[in-house]
Amino acid sequence: MKSSYKNNYKKFFRQTYLVFAGMLIAIPFIIDAVAGTRPHTTVFFNKSLADTVPVVKKDTAKVKRPPVIPATVADTNAVLRGTDTSGSVTVDTVFIPKVSKDTLDAPVNYKAKDSIILMVPDKRFYLYGTATTKYKTIDLAAEKMNFDQATGVLEATNAKDTAGKIFGRPVMNDGGQSFESDTLRYNFTSQKAKIYNTRSQYGEGYIHSEQTKKAADNTIFGFKNGYTTCNLDTPHFSFRARKIKVIPDKLVISGPANLEIEGIPTPLFIPFAIFPITQGQRSGILPPQYVVNQQKGMGLENGGYYFGMGEHFDLTMRGDVYSYGSWSLTASPTYRKRYKYNGGLNLSFANTRFGDPQVKSEFSTSKDFRVTWNHSMDSKARPGVNFGASANFGTSSYNKYNVYDYNTRVNNNMGTSITFSKNWQGKPYNLSVGLNESQNLSTRDMSISFPDATFTVNTIYPFQPKEMVGKPKWYEKIGVSYNTILRNQANFKDSLFGRQQMWDAMQTGMQHNIPISFSIPIFKTLTLSPGINYTEYWYTKKFVRHWDPKKFNPGTDTLGAIDTTYIPGFYSARDISASVSLSTALYGMYAFSKNSKIKAIRHVMRPTLSASYRPDLSSQYYYDLQYNKEGDKSRVSYFDGAIIGVPSPGAFGGLNFGLDNNLEMKIFSKKDTTGNHEKKVKLLDGFGINGSYNLVADSFKLSTFSLYARTNLFDKLNISASGNIDPYQTDARGRRLDKYVWQQGKISLGRLTNASISMSTSFQSKDKKSKNKEQQIDSIANASSTDAAFAAQQRQLQMVRNNPGEYVDFDIPWKVDLSYSLSYTNTIIPDSGGVVKRITQYVSFNGDFSLTPKWKIGLNSGFDFTNMQIAYTNMYISRDLHCWQMSINLIPFGTFRQFSITISPKAGILRDLRINRSRQFYNL
Template sequence: MKIIFCQLLSVLLIAFVLIAAGVPHHAGFVFIKRGTRDSLPADTIPLSKDSLDAPIHYKAKDSLIMQVQKKRLLLYGSAETKYKETNITAERITMDQETGIVEATKVTDTSGKAIGRPVMTDNGQSFESDTMQFNITTRKAKIYHTRSTYGEAFIGSQQSKRMADNTIFGFKNTFTTCDLDTPHFQFRAKRVKIIPDKLVISGPANLEIEGIPTPLFIPFAIFPITQGQRSGILSPQYVVNQQKGIGLENGGYYIGLGDNFDLTMRGDVYSYGSWSLTASPTYRKRYKYNGGLNLSFANTRFGDPSVKSEFSTSKDFRVTWNHSMDSKARPGVNFGAAVNFGTSSYNKYNVYDYNTRVNNNIGSSVTFSKTWQGKPYNLTMGLNHSQNLSTRDVSISFPDATFTVNTIYPFQPKEMVGTPKWYEKIGISYNTILRNQANFKDSLFGKQAMFDAMQTGMQHNIPISFSIPVFKTFTLSPGINYTEYWYTKQFNRKWDPNKPNLGTGTKGAIDTSYQAGLFAARDISASMSLSTALYGMYQFSKTSKIKAIRHVMRPTLSASYRPDLNSKNYYELQYNKEGDKQMVSRFDGAIIGVPSPGAFGGLNFGLDNNLEMKVFSKKDTTGNHEKKIKLLDGFGINGSYNLVADSFKLSTFSLYARTNLFDKLNISASGNLDPYQVDSRGRRLDKYVWQQGKLSLGRLTNASISLSTSFQSKDKKSVAKEAKIDSSLNVQGGDAAFAAQQRQLAQVRNNPGEYVDFDIPWRIDLSYSLSYTNTIIPDSGGVVKRVTQYVSFNGDFSLTPKWKIGLNSGFDFTNMQIAYTNMYISRDLHDFNLSINLIPFGTFRQFSFTISAKAGLLKDLRLNRTKQFYDL
């Protein structure tokens, strides 16, 4: 020990000389290490077993005092010591060489405010206290009045003891996720045990709110503080349902199986016998792929089993699968899936979200695509499924394949020299579609009737085209298009006067049979189009705020001819007992379509317009002080004239218009005009309406107009939010981020009250739609006119920075009734979110009250009370 003391004294003398020489502040180190060698002869006297094996670094801002006789070192003013991974900072630190204890304390100023509270950091853990003692030799510590941070958790203890293995035992403790010095809530427990990066275990604990004890006691508590993925129990939620009884919902177990895979098992159970089970594995590989699968089974028992007339059962299942592939995983190859398949009654009995319940259609899509690098080939293969939950109709298409050869120029030389000749611009491409589809009722899935309903077809299309300039301002585009259809079934339909008609309940219906085999039909057409652009401008005076208005017209005119190659595939079919007939194809209902009958030789014409205005603007930064405003993005008319038809040569006129006024109001409108007259029985006559002396292009058969706009106050934190979103997208990768966003958006739409932006004081979205149809019923002279109008609005506003009220609703002017309405109130409680959701109208009425903790650590600390439509 004398040798050690002499060595320590020598180091202190050297430090004193350096300090006297003007070294800023007070800094130094103590270094005592076994086996250390330098240029001097080796010391043959062995060091004691209690000597340290690493240096102690220390510094102080105010002063440093060495008490040689007591073997103590005193540090004053922003003192700091560091031994291996342990770092201690405080206003005052005392190091005792005899005991190996480092003691850190705070001081108080004249106002009683604490200065320099001790903080110990060790292996990523942080402890803040009033007083602490750390034994360098045993690595044990005593900490008084400490507050420690473990991820989202804050643990305070009047006294705690830290063991050598970093395990901590606390006495008179508090646990909370509130980051305030005086937390809004906390659990108070007499004794706790903390296993770093694993668990916080406590005995009996009492919940305090705003420092006031509540009647809520728990016999013990286990709080996981593991960072990253961890397996564990998912706490269920207690519910009361008048149809299913008392139950526990969403309880289960989470299994973490590494960074690339995990599994969630959840289930529901009710007192009347209903139960459900859902397995949800997810998988991911960064920059490769990610996806998730949900397998749900439910056995639903409604009503009291003791009352047979009110008791019913239903067994259902549902399968969903989402898969996305990162675009960088295999350039040129992509595979994605969005599968949603199940029984028609699953949503009715097991889903409480309004949007899911009212959606009668579900569908699936699995797609594989490949693009050959440096080649013009593209291949897409997929499986598609659609299902109507009301009618129980199912449609499955597999395989559904498309092969495309992009436009190639066979007469173009490998090296272009000079201006290309006209024939070098000739381009040819190829496209083929293979489709195999079955339409059936869901009860026939997997049965022979499903396979009997299957249809297979293939379509080939070869377009040849090129374009050449004419008179510098026109573009002439000739082209030839050849299409061939392959079928595996040919339908034969005939009127059977003795067959029962299920629709009318009388005799007389169409009898359908089919012949299997390989059948073909083909179609060819030639066309030539001429297009140009005309510009007109009107300029105002220099003193006017309106500088100019520009009008752009883009007329198109094309001639086309299609010979009659398919009359042999059409025949007359009687469709009612009166003997009326119509022309039908032997391939009607084919999944790849049928070619049109008869010849066509005519003109197609169209006119598109664009209107812009240039105005004076003080906000312009280019120096011109001008701004362009789009008055009309587009408006025009389209039609055709068949030169070889024997009647009704002129087609209907299609009109359209669209604009976005002031970058706020979106307006779009469309309509159709029939240029032919009708007689008193509602039949079309081969006479134009303007031949009656009327100034009109035709009779309006249908029209629609829609308007939408949105307003909101400025979000001062929008820049920071966008940066946060961008950083998260960069971490996840494009495809993975998109899938995650879709899941989050669905959750937000389903629970608007729990996901509100308190940084936007108010927001409102408005939309209006109007549609008009004018249908004439032949042989009766009757006219059916139908007008539908619908307005929808949604928005919210903040009563205070913490209170927000929102409303999503609409009004149906046709039925004169309020549409689906959802009202919600949200309150930011700092550590908790409170939301009230109300659906007051309609079949699926609902009221829910939810209060939940924000911290993910306490996500199971959630109170929810929901009353469905059948409970009100």
């Protein structure tokens, strides 16, 4: 039957109505056949379609027979026996029709939106209009289909509309594989297919083929192909290959291939190509990147190999090599065990060469290393026990010569923290042991503390019965706790690491603290809290200092300096104090008129007043030290600078006072759906003052005043400030006098000795997509998990932050982050009368905005008002090229200037196929 019958079959039936009137009887059987390809219950119907053998029935006895049991295919030639009322045996044999050889082993479900035509003599089906066919795992959709039952071949084609535009292209899905083509022929018997002008997807890649053969095992053979990661019908780029073979869920293999961009062949040829389409871990080569560095010469960076060693372990090896002789090597193993732990380690070694080796006076080398380690333990692995590590240490010059990203360059500090903690379930005991290391890359100061242990016993109530009955008595509220600290710490220059000077600088100390406290409510609004605190200090070294008039002082280039002697041994000191405190909260409310947008302002004051007494138990630990030629002395301790602290000198018996304030405002808001149409706005989260007055001191009874304030205005502007005020006067030499500033007739609390203020804010576009992206990034950054996939997300997030130009989110039209910090110090130098005032200001800003939906510009920078210079600056421009991305990075100022341009595919499978040109300049 021709395709032209589609428009003429109604006329055909009208003209031959009388001749083929009997065909109307067959319509129900045709409808029944749509449900699947199986033998029909009508004998002649089966014969005309499948040439099946007629059903033959043999009746061996004309007697009354029992009901016949339905038979299946397996029941063919089965004998069914029964017994009549007379006891004679009758036999009835039922023959089931044989199944035709071309019958399928599974049903075929098909339907069409326009019409379905069955040509019985030709054994063909015709389907028109959004036709679909399902057979086993195969799902085929096309505008037109026809099936030849004699050959078992199904052909699917597209159609053209009145404008000549093709629509309804055949789309075949088979076990996760998808094929889109112009014409498709599928053999149900052999399960092979021939596809013309097809487009199929495998993982992140797409293959365009003129002809494709699909084998029964789903292996694909393509002829005249193009492989690309661009999802357009006409891709921006592709690798053109004559032959391609696809092994499902494993590899795409091609012969010689040529790279085409916008359909134009390029000079780039490759002898063969292997594109993995498997999911999960696999080993492979990591291609290097070509760079040009003014300091190191031409080089290849980040080349290496990835070793996939199973579910629990992998290893990445990368290396750099340069024409001037510099090189570096990095090993990055990671490990994981689900529901137990995961972590990663980075070991980096670098050798940087400077100058010409032929000129020894100008030639030098720098050998550096850096080690980073992170480890986290799943809380479900061992309840009550936790072990974690975050290590980052190395030589101070490693970042100077081997790191170029913005965040690492502006950070001069590195630190390590390894902790083990345990809490006993159902008991008040807690133990924490750790190693802490900090390193300042600019000053080259290092501090190592190990072991750093803390053991605490939470507050227990020894006089409290196990079962409380009625109101507790005052002595039942007495609580006792215990806290001990063990520290072993050394402070030194990084050049002394591992040497004797580092061990000489090591200090060991232990502090024990036992507080006893309880609280009593009085007058319903006041809380009285008496307490006793005992502290004991243990030391292993004593510092004895004295003035040596014959010692050379490098600071003044004269004779006369302080000489220090370290005396090892076991030394102890102790301190005890008793206190009683009184606290309450006072509320004030000011209501506005009903027509005002401001409903009310509430002020909360929380004053605290405490009296304490501490006897002088530390006089034996202090002595007078001469510190200049004039014979001036100061009171110092044998344990000054100890890592566990020193008991305060003298006795104290006085008052401690403090006042904390909170200010809130309630305004009218249309967004409030509760009916009150009110919204709370915090004006000040907290601001206050703290100080003390010593009644038993012979001088300087009043302490300095400590001021603080913090707020978050409109949920956008974070502000925090702090400062200290000295209430005493000073003489011409800068020494404090036991006279208050206000005794001079000034209306002032005193002299501001130091203050600081910091502000930060962030703005971004208001569209929902950008908000969702920011929330997703924040959730990844702030969440905690030990799953390997989560750890990979964290590493990827860090990579995005370190390389903002290459990982641009075009869904966020614009965003800006601003921060400002100001610090002020007012120091008077004794004996000189000089006043040193220092103000430091710094502004940092970073952000980006989209010029168009495809162009984005970003900037990370700041300004140092102290030195009046622009801080480390990183500028980038990114262009979305659909399946590719271009980024331009520029560092225009500073010691390390850099320019780079990178064009790379977005797909991860071709991430290493990128064009990178960079120039780096180093200024001494």
